[in-house]
Amino acid sequence: MSTKSQRIDPRVLRTRQLIRDAFIELLQELELEKITVNRIAERATINRVTFYLHYRDISDMIEQLADDMINEIHAILKEAPDPPDFNIEILIKMLEHIEGNSKFYKVLLASKRIPVFTERLMKLIADFMSSRINKLEESLTLNVQKDIAIWYGSSAIIGTIVFWLRNDLPYKPVFLAAQLSELLHIPESPSR
């Protein structure tokens, strides 16, 4: 198959990158509601109208930015063995990806500002967990509804990552992954 559709005008890439950088910069300075197309265009040193050639409005732009990043996480999760599980390698890769794009994730996921992105990520994790829970079910003595366990687990993972970002990544991905792994696999602890 041809790579034709992937070859994008370098000016487009440049403009989108300028818009994206400007937006992330502004998010670190202003509330989302204060961010206007005017300001983005000014910061990105592009014409305001140019913005509208790429995005319908700011919400549309955010959705597209979210798309890109969600796809990257999705690619990581797809590497999981079958049946999928949050083994520690997957967790580490995911956390390392977030660490590598921390500026982006800090504002879009953790800065109390962009629910759209959080939702997408949550759904991705929840779907992934769904199959995991299925597998666990047999060996589990807990009397917990499957859906509630998924709600609980996926919220816990995303939430932990959010706190991690807000606290400026105080732990290495490898360490946090190990901790998450312990919390996730409801452990068969000694009878105490």
Next chain:
Amino acid sequence: MSTKSQRIDPRVLRTRQLIRDAFIELLQELELEKITVNRIAERATINRVTFYLHYRDISDMIEQLADDMINEIHAILKEAPDPPDFNIEILIKMLEHIEGNSKFYKVLLASKRIPVFTERLMKLIADFMSSRINKLEESLTLNVQKDIAIWYGSSAIIGTIVFWLRNDLPYKPVFLAAQLSELLHIPESPSR
């Protein structure tokens, strides 16, 4: 002590209620960004200027609405025994309060729209959990950082409630409380 400061002009109460109801209505129909002071005033059948007599802007209004509801949850948590714990009674009371105000919580907490409120609630729960975790620590064989356990647990609780709201409260508070209780108290399960 006198009740003087609590006696509020009934016209003020009426107006605030009208604004609040109009806002929650609009949130069910429109994205937050599309909600303007104009529309709120129109829906609330008040003069636009009257809005500014009560709130600086829409963000300010949201913050004040959040304040009120957070205080109610706070009151419930304060009833907890000392040391505070997420015993099942507290969980039930909290879920029943949310069920009773589900229209409000659905849009402000669960509709992917108002991060401010979610943040406040998260902090409240996290603080509450903090003392709980301290208590658990002794009996716990897990090798997990205290702060990470708090991140994990409080995110899990809020997140579960959010899913519960989004799915139109498919479980009774008593049942969900029991499930949450099982998930929270990392169980000493049989050796399997």
Next chain:
DNA sequence: CAATCTAATAGACAATGTGTTGTATAATAA
């Protein structure tokens, strides 16, 4: 009840932001 607060309303204003239109230029693709 009457006097007096105070909330709410009405109308207007400047400043800012939005989204569209028309025209033009340069780069890319067929």
Next chain:
DNA sequence: TTATTATACAACACATTGTCTATTAGATTG
């Protein structure tokens, strides 16, 4: 070459914001 696309700029109509002044309506107190 020709068609398409990205970008730029100016101008426009319109909506929204936040503030102002003057007036009306409602609530409280003596």
